Amino acid sequence: MPPRPSFSPLSHPSARRLPRLALILTCLLALALVLVLPTLVVAEDADIGELYQFNCTSCHGAEVYTRTDRKVTSPDALERQVRRCETALSLKWFDDDIVAMANYLDTHYYKFKP
Numbered sequence: 001m002p003p004r005p006s007f008s009p010l011s012h013p014s015a016r017r018l019p020r021l022a023l024i025l026t027c028l029l030a031l032a033l034v035l036v037l038p039t040l041v042v043a044e045d046a047d048i049g050e051l052y053q054f055n056c057t058s059c060h061g062a063e064v065y066t067r068t069d070r071k072v073t074s075p076d077a078l079e080r081q082v083r084r085c086e087t088a089l090s091l092k093w094f095d096d097d098i099v100a101m102a103n104y105l106d107t108h109y110y111k112f113k114p
Protein backbone atom coordinates (compact mmCIF):
# COMPACT_ATOMS: atom_id res chain seq x y z
CA MET A 1 0.00 0.00 0.00
CA PRO A 2 1.36 3.48 -0.89
CA PRO A 3 1.80 5.83 2.07
CA ARG A 4 -1.20 8.03 2.68
CA PRO A 5 -0.56 11.52 1.36
CA SER A 6 -0.01 13.80 4.29
CA PHE A 7 -2.59 16.53 4.14
CA SER A 8 -2.21 19.69 6.05
CA PRO A 9 -5.16 22.09 5.90
CA LEU A 10 -2.76 25.02 5.83
CA SER A 11 -1.13 23.84 2.62
CA HIS A 12 -4.47 23.93 0.87
CA PRO A 13 -4.58 26.95 -1.45
CA SER A 14 -7.93 28.19 -0.14
CA ALA A 15 -6.56 28.16 3.42
CA ARG A 16 -3.68 30.38 2.37
CA ARG A 17 -5.99 32.76 0.55
CA LEU A 18 -8.23 33.25 3.54
CA PRO A 19 -6.00 35.52 5.65
CA ARG A 20 -5.39 37.72 2.62
CA LEU A 21 -9.12 37.98 2.04
CA ALA A 22 -9.61 38.88 5.71
CA LEU A 23 -6.94 41.56 5.36
CA ILE A 24 -8.59 43.00 2.26
CA LEU A 25 -11.98 43.03 3.98
CA THR A 26 -10.52 44.74 7.03
CA CYS A 27 -8.93 47.37 4.82
CA LEU A 28 -12.18 47.94 2.96
CA LEU A 29 -14.02 48.30 6.25
CA ALA A 30 -11.47 50.77 7.54
CA LEU A 31 -11.67 52.70 4.29
CA ALA A 32 -15.48 52.75 4.49
CA LEU A 33 -15.30 54.12 8.04
CA VAL A 34 -12.81 56.79 7.05
CA LEU A 35 -15.05 57.84 4.18
CA VAL A 36 -18.34 57.72 6.08
CA LEU A 37 -17.39 59.25 9.44
CA PRO A 38 -16.69 62.80 8.23
CA THR A 39 -20.00 62.91 6.36
CA LEU A 40 -21.77 61.90 9.58
CA VAL A 41 -20.04 64.70 11.45
CA VAL A 42 -20.81 67.18 8.68
CA ALA A 43 -24.43 66.02 8.62
CA GLU A 44 -24.73 66.65 12.35
CA ASP A 45 -23.24 70.11 11.98
CA ALA A 46 -25.69 70.84 9.17
CA ASP A 47 -28.62 69.63 11.31
CA ILE A 48 -27.60 71.86 14.20
CA GLY A 49 -27.13 74.68 11.73
CA GLU A 50 -30.71 74.25 10.60
CA LEU A 51 -31.93 74.09 14.19
CA TYR A 52 -30.00 77.26 14.85
CA GLN A 53 -31.35 79.12 11.80
CA PHE A 54 -34.87 78.11 12.67
CA ASN A 55 -34.88 78.87 16.43
CA CYS A 56 -32.09 81.24 17.27
CA THR A 57 -32.02 84.09 14.79
CA SER A 58 -35.23 85.98 15.58
CA CYS A 59 -33.92 88.04 18.55
CA HIS A 60 -30.23 88.37 17.86
CA GLY A 61 -27.92 87.64 14.97
CA ALA A 62 -24.48 86.10 15.15
CA GLU A 63 -23.01 89.52 15.95
CA VAL A 64 -23.75 88.95 19.67
CA TYR A 65 -21.29 86.03 19.63
CA THR A 66 -18.47 87.93 18.01
CA ARG A 67 -18.85 91.46 19.46
CA THR A 68 -15.90 92.57 21.59
CA ASP A 69 -18.00 92.91 24.76
CA ARG A 70 -19.77 89.57 24.37
CA LYS A 71 -21.10 88.18 27.65
CA VAL A 72 -20.02 84.59 27.22
CA THR A 73 -16.33 84.05 27.90
CA SER A 74 -15.98 80.30 28.56
CA PRO A 75 -17.32 76.99 27.19
CA ASP A 76 -19.31 76.43 30.43
CA ALA A 77 -20.89 79.85 30.24
CA LEU A 78 -21.72 79.21 26.60
CA GLU A 79 -23.59 76.05 27.50
CA ARG A 80 -25.44 77.89 30.29
CA GLN A 81 -26.42 80.72 27.95
CA VAL A 82 -27.64 78.33 25.25
CA ARG A 83 -29.75 76.67 27.95
CA ARG A 84 -31.09 80.04 29.11
CA CYS A 85 -32.19 81.06 25.62
CA GLU A 86 -33.56 77.57 24.94
CA THR A 87 -35.58 77.64 28.19
CA ALA A 88 -36.87 81.13 27.42
CA LEU A 89 -38.14 79.77 24.11
CA SER A 90 -39.68 76.63 25.73
CA LEU A 91 -38.00 74.47 23.12
CA LYS A 92 -37.60 71.44 25.43
CA TRP A 93 -34.32 70.32 23.88
CA PHE A 94 -32.42 67.37 25.28
CA ASP A 95 -29.11 67.99 27.05
CA ASP A 96 -27.37 66.55 23.96
CA ASP A 97 -28.92 69.27 21.81
CA ILE A 98 -27.80 71.99 24.22
CA VAL A 99 -24.24 70.62 24.17
CA ALA A 100 -24.31 70.23 20.38
CA MET A 101 -25.55 73.81 19.97
CA ALA A 102 -22.89 75.13 22.36
CA ASN A 103 -20.26 73.21 20.36
CA TYR A 104 -21.69 74.56 17.11
CA LEU A 105 -21.49 78.16 18.33
CA ASP A 106 -18.02 77.49 19.71
CA THR A 107 -16.78 76.06 16.41
CA HIS A 108 -18.26 78.81 14.28
CA TYR A 109 -18.05 81.90 16.50
CA TYR A 110 -16.55 81.70 19.99
CA LYS A 111 -13.59 79.42 19.18
CA PHE A 112 -12.76 78.56 22.83
CA LYS A 113 -11.71 75.04 21.93
CA PRO A 114 -8.67 74.82 19.69
Ligand code: HEC
Residues within 6 Å of the ligand: 052, 055, 056, 057, 058, 059, 060, 064, 065, 069, 070, 071, 072, 073, 078, 081, 082, 085, 086, 088, 089, 101, 105
Ligand atom coordinates in the same frame (compact mmCIF):
# COMPACT_ATOMS: atom_id res chain seq x y z
C1 HEC B 1 -36.53 85.49 22.65
C2 HEC B 1 -35.34 86.11 22.10
C3 HEC B 1 -34.11 85.18 21.96
C4 HEC B 1 -34.03 84.09 21.16
C5 HEC B 1 -35.03 83.53 20.17
C6 HEC B 1 -32.69 83.53 21.38
N1 HEC B 1 -32.00 84.31 22.26
FE1 HEC B 1 -30.04 84.12 22.73
N2 HEC B 1 -30.10 85.88 23.71
C7 HEC B 1 -31.24 86.63 23.95
C8 HEC B 1 -30.90 87.79 24.73
C9 HEC B 1 -31.87 88.87 25.22
C10 HEC B 1 -29.51 87.72 24.96
C11 HEC B 1 -28.62 88.69 25.72
C12 HEC B 1 -28.15 89.68 24.69
C13 HEC B 1 -27.31 90.75 25.31
O1 HEC B 1 -26.78 90.54 26.40
O2 HEC B 1 -27.18 91.79 24.66
C14 HEC B 1 -29.04 86.50 24.31
C15 HEC B 1 -27.73 86.09 24.28
C16 HEC B 1 -27.28 84.89 23.77
C17 HEC B 1 -25.92 84.42 23.85
C18 HEC B 1 -24.74 85.13 24.49
C19 HEC B 1 -24.14 86.18 23.57
C20 HEC B 1 -22.89 86.77 24.19
O3 HEC B 1 -22.90 87.94 24.58
O4 HEC B 1 -21.84 86.05 24.24
C21 HEC B 1 -25.91 83.18 23.27
C22 HEC B 1 -24.72 82.25 23.12
C23 HEC B 1 -27.25 82.91 22.82
N3 HEC B 1 -28.05 83.97 23.13
C24 HEC B 1 -27.64 81.74 22.20
C25 HEC B 1 -28.91 81.53 21.70
C26 HEC B 1 -29.32 80.32 21.07
C27 HEC B 1 -28.44 79.08 20.88
C28 HEC B 1 -30.60 80.48 20.69
C29 HEC B 1 -31.50 79.45 20.04
C30 HEC B 1 -31.80 78.33 20.88
C31 HEC B 1 -31.01 81.82 21.08
N4 HEC B 1 -29.95 82.41 21.71
C32 HEC B 1 -32.23 82.36 20.81
C33 HEC B 1 -32.51 86.36 23.48
C34 HEC B 1 -32.83 85.33 22.63
